[in-house]
Amino acid sequence: MGPGDHVFLVDGSSYIFRAYHALPPLTRKSDGLPVGAVSGFCNMLWKLLREGLTPEKGDEPTHFAVIFDASGKSFRNDIYDQYKAHRPEPPEDLRPQFGLIRQAVHAFNVACVEMLGYEADDLIATYARQAREAGAKVTIVASDKDLMQLVGGDVDMFDTMKNKRIGPDEVVEKFGVPPEKVVDVQALAGDSVDNVPGVPGIGVKTAAQLIEEFGDVETLLQNAGTIKQKKRRENLIEFADQARISRKLVELDQNVPVEEGLDDFAVTAVDGVKLVAFLKALEFSTLTRRVAEATDVEGAEVEPTEIAVAGWEAETEAASAEDAAASALSGGSATDGKSDFTPKALSEERIDRIASLKIDTSAYEVVRDAAALQAWVDDAVExxxxxxxxxxxxxxxxxxxxxxxxxxxAPGRACYVPLQHKAGNGDLLGGGLVEGQIPVEKALEILKPMLEDPAILKIAQNMKYDWLVLARHGALTVSYDDTMLLSYALDAGKGGHGMDELSKRWLGHEPIPYKEVAGSGKNAVTFDMVEIERAAAYAAEDADVTLRLWMILKPRLVAERAATVYETLERPLVPVLARMERRGVSVDRQMLSRLSGDFAQGMAALEAEIHELAGETFNIASPKQLGEILFDKMSLEGGKKTKTGAWGTGAGVLEELAARGHDLPQRVLDWRQLSKLKSTYTDALPGYINAETNRVHTSYSLASTTTGRLSSSEPNLQNIPVRTEEGRKIRCAFVAEKGTKLVSADYSQIELRVLAHMAEIPQLKQAFEDGLDIHAMTASEMFGVPIEGMEPSVRRRAKAINFGIIYGISAFGLAAQLGIPRGEAKDYIDKYFERFPGIRDYxxxxxxxxxxxxxxxxxFGRRAHYPEINTKNPNMRAFQERAAINAPIQGSAADIIRRAMLRMEEALKHSDLGAEMLLQVHDxxxxxxxxxEVDKTIPVITEIMEKAALPAVQLKVPLQVDARAADNWNEAH
Structure with a gap:
């Protein structure tokens, strides 16, 4: 070891959690063994050994070691018994990977070092000193702020996750002082992550100012009485011993009696066969191929290493996504390599442990200044x-x-940062801002780097809402988990996925109701009018509960094989939908106004006709009065009374009466349709036009259906009728901005295509392959009539049956839809199953x-749960069975369009096209x-949509997309 040598000291303990939380859960395909952190670590190690810090030559290591924390306590616990006492236990699916990472280091022929009683940072400090004294250059591969005290001279740091060097200038930027003063600043500011107490009320910025003025902690404490600020002076005097203890805790030991010497770290050639055998055992196909090619090893001839993981119980056929993280970075963590994790079930002990932690809303901190907020952000980054x-x-x-x-x-460790709470002045408008709040711009300046840092995982409940709010303030959140979507991917159909319901289900805790804080009804106020202390208890509790839910739900992804659905269909769709909502769509206000007038006239005409048919005037909107007309006065058959004693007049009742040829029920249905269109759309839509954008911005919900279909609200744009003339008129009001066109791209009969794939129906598969009219083909098969010259009514009946079968339509439902006797409808359904027996089998x-x-x-593996399917209630059981039959079909179609949406923006950008995705309405x-750009854009859109299932699923029938451009939505559809 001497001048010209370059020592790489990899802090194996500083990367693993950051990488684990930022990457998708990855598993070994053969048995479901969690290997995501191992994969990332191996890729990082290979890159560093092959390229050094850059692809250019001259920056490679001559000596290389990976340093780990040893299990158990360190000498710092003898100094302060609460040191690191609040650190949460590692996730269960991470535990079996600790030992594997150490095995990986040995497979790379790299030194692997740890030492009881000392932390990895102390070993790194000792080796860095030895190398520096020998004249060698040192690169500490880490991002840990505690190691920044070692930077200077020939020692620097490198953060592989950000591809960033950390030298003296970066240390000053971080702490406000040079590296040699870092321990003094940390001693005063403390470290809540490691439970280093510091001095209350002093953050990093203030600490840096004090150290710049007094030189070091001891000189400051001896002269604390000269500090002008009263509270600061009192705290420095009262907590002087605490500051001295803190300094001992944060200062690294550079004289650890290490056993391995620097010469033991000399880089040796990789044993290609040994490394390939290890990588093959973990089924890292991409990295295995790279290593085999680089080391001239015939990978196919190498047998995988036998790898045993203590405590691991294998589960076959678990999903693997190793290749998706082939370039990820990761590291190790403290453990003895043993694990009690199995993929068969989530540890009940873990749930009980988290649920048993008391939620104390009085313990939350209110962050009122920038220094305190920066300290919280620093801890989050750490x-x-x-x-x-x-x-x-x-x-x-x-x-x-x-x-x-x-x-x-951490559970119980939460804060609230008030930004724009107003002082009340006796009315709902309130007065000026309450004192003791951070200006919004300053708070976002502090929060934004963390929110936009891909190495820091942000956890939220319904992230899409927070993403949009923060995006409007210039912060684009990346790298996140959403507890709502975690629950949805795991438990769709088992209950709601709102935070309050999840909290009660998993934590046995009922969060503070919003109305208890902000009031309800006439007494309700907006949140900016809530007193800060009350707001803090409510808001910080939300973050605390969300974190606890995440600690319970996230490990279940791998254990219950829901990782692929969450990582490929749920989580990545959040920003896609958020951007769509943010873009909005333009509507013609004047056209809506004209339509409202037209609908009102139509309703008036229908009202007059209804009253004439009834022989008297009555309130058509009153179910009670309508029931009396139909069943008391007119004595129509089929009436049933509700529990209140009134006649039932729901749509189903009226449709059955209309099918029997009664005019009045049909006119009431027509009147209700116009009334709904008028109130829900033509009257209401203008109120949704955003004053700033002059566009309508709907909100999409990812977790409101059992099958994965998206729903739209505020306003709901998915229920505008497309088969009625009035509904199509409303779509005409959705228009393209000047200089643009609206393009509608619609899957053709996608659910029937999915059915043909899943149920293996030869006739349907062949018809789709040949591009035939599927409804005409069905009619020909069923009724024995030629396709050429077929009557439209015959095709219409086949179409109703085709789609009705998917939704489990009954003879009664089909009869009402086609206006035919129930017996005839039953014959149609029976004949359908005779012609297509595979559908009944399915x-x-x-x-x-x-x-x-x-x-x-x-x-695609999405699960829709039907927990009541074995109920003894025949009506409920039949309903659950119909839903279960439809869910794989409808859900697969929903997953396909989700996959198309996820790829669309990048495809359009790659093709240098300016098209923007605005709306998703079913298919x-x-x-x-x-x-x-219309002519260039439509082929790109069509190709992405038609190939959306690939490569995950090769459908046995082709997907077809019809796409058209026009000035409004109706003409484009």
Whole structure:
């Protein structure tokens, strides 16, 4: 060891949690063994050994070692018994990877060092000193701020996750002092992650100012009486011993009696066969191929190493996504390599442990100044994950003002950052801002680097809302988990996924109701009018609960094989939908006004006709009065009374009466349809036009259906009728901006295509392959009539049956839809199953599977649960069976369009096109496209949609997309 040598000291303990939380859960395909952190670590190690810090030559290591924390306590616990006492236990699916990472280091022929009683940082400090004294250059591969005290001279740091060097200038930027003063600043500011107490009320910025003025901690404490600020002076005097203890805790020991010497770290050639054998054992196909090629090893001839993981119980056929993280970075952590994790079930002990932790809302901190907020952010960066929640003035993120932000780092350790709370002055408008709040711009300046840092995992409940609110303030959140979507991917159909319900279900805790804080009814106020202390208890509790839920739900992904659905269909869709909502769509206000007038006239005409048919005037909107007319006065058959004693007049009742040829029920249905269109759309839509954008911004919910279909609200744009003339008129009001066109791209009969794939129906598969009219083909098969010259009514009946079968339509339902006798409808259904027996087989097999497992799956692995499918209630059981039959079909179609949406923006950008995705309505996507790019854009959209299932699933029938451009939505559809 001497001048010219370059020592790489990799802090194996500083990367693993950051990488683990920032990467998708990855598993070994053969048995479900969690290997995501191992994969990332191996890729990092290979890159460093092959390229050094850069692809250019001259920066490679001559000596290389990976340093780990040893299990157990260190000498610092003898100094302060609460040191690191609050650190949460590692996730269960991470535990079996600790030992594997150490095995990986040995497989790379790299030194692996740890020592009882000392932390990895102390070993690194000792080796860095030895190398520096020998004249060698040292690179500490880490991002840990505690190691920054070692930087200087020939010692620097390198953060592989950010691809960033850390030298003296970066240390000053971080702490406000040079490296040699870092321990003094840390001693005063403390470190809540490691439970280093510091001095209350002093953050990093203040500590840096004090050290700059007095030189070091001891000189400061001896002269504390000269400090002008009263509270600061009193705290420095009262907590002087605490500051001295803190300094001992944060100062690294550079004289550890290490056993291995620097010469033991000399880089040796990689044993290609040994490394390939290890990588093959973990099924890292991409890295295995790279290593084999680089070391001239014939990978196919190498047998995998036998790898045993203590405490691991194998589960076969678990999903693996190793290749998706082939370039990820990760590291190790303290453990003895043993694990009690198995993929068969989530540890009940873990749930009980988290649920048993008391929630004390009085213990949360109110962060009122920038220094305190920076300290929380620093701890979040150090830890690698943080729960985040926003408080605003509105449920609409496009108009909401940001009132405050809450953060949580560990169960019970949460804070609220008030930003725009107003003083009350006796009215709802309030007065000026309350004192003791951080200006919004300053708070966002501190929060933004963390929110936009891909190495820091942000945890939220319904992240899409927070994403939009923060995006409007210039912060684009990346790297996140969403507890709502975690629950949805795991438990769709088992209950709601809202935070309050999840909290009661998993934590046995009922959070503070919003109305208890902000009032309800006439007494309700917006959140900016809530007193800060009350707001803090409510808001910080939300972040705390969200973090606890995440600690319970996240490990279940791997254990219950839901990782692929969450990582490929749920989590990545959040920003896609958020951007769509933010773009909005333009509507013609004047056209809506004209339509409202037209509908009002139509309703008046129908009202007059209804009254004439009834022989008297009555309130058509009153179910009670309508029932009396139909069943008391007119004595129509089929009436049934509700529990209140009134006649039932729901749509089903009226449709059955209309099918029997009664005019009045049909006119009432027509009147109700116009009334609904008028009130829900033509009257209401203008009120949704955003004053700033002059566009309508709907909100999409990812977790409101059992099958994975998205729903739209505020306003709901998915229920505008497309088969009625009036509904199509409303779609005409959705228009393209000047210089653009609206493009509607709609999957053709996608659910029937999915059915043909899943149920293996030869006739349907062949018809789709040949591009035939599927409804005409069905009619020909069923009724024995030629396709050529077929009567439209015959095709219409086949179409109704085709789609009705998917939804489990009954003879009664089909009869009402086609206006035919129930017996005839039953004959149609029976004949359909005779011609296509595979469909009945599919239905029976699906019901059998659902009864046995309590769920069904889409072709992409999404599970829809039906826990009541074995109920003894025949009506409920029949309903659950119909839903279970439909769910794999509808859910697979929903997953396909989700996959298309996830790829669409990048595809359009790659093709240098300016098209923007605006709306998703069931099987249809709507885009706003520059007028001159329509011809180039439509083929790109069509290709992405038609190939959306690939490569995950090769459908046995082709997907077809119809895409058109026009000036409004109706003409484009």
């Amino acid at each position: 830890q690698g994950f943080v729960a985040v929640d926003t408080e605003t003035t509105s449920l609409d993120p496009m108009v909401a003002d940001l009132v405050g932000v809450s953060l949580a780092l 239905m029976e097999e699906t019901k059998k599977f659902a009864r046995a497992h309590g769920y069904v799956e889409t072709v 249809e996507l709507i885009f706003e496209v520059p007028e001159g």
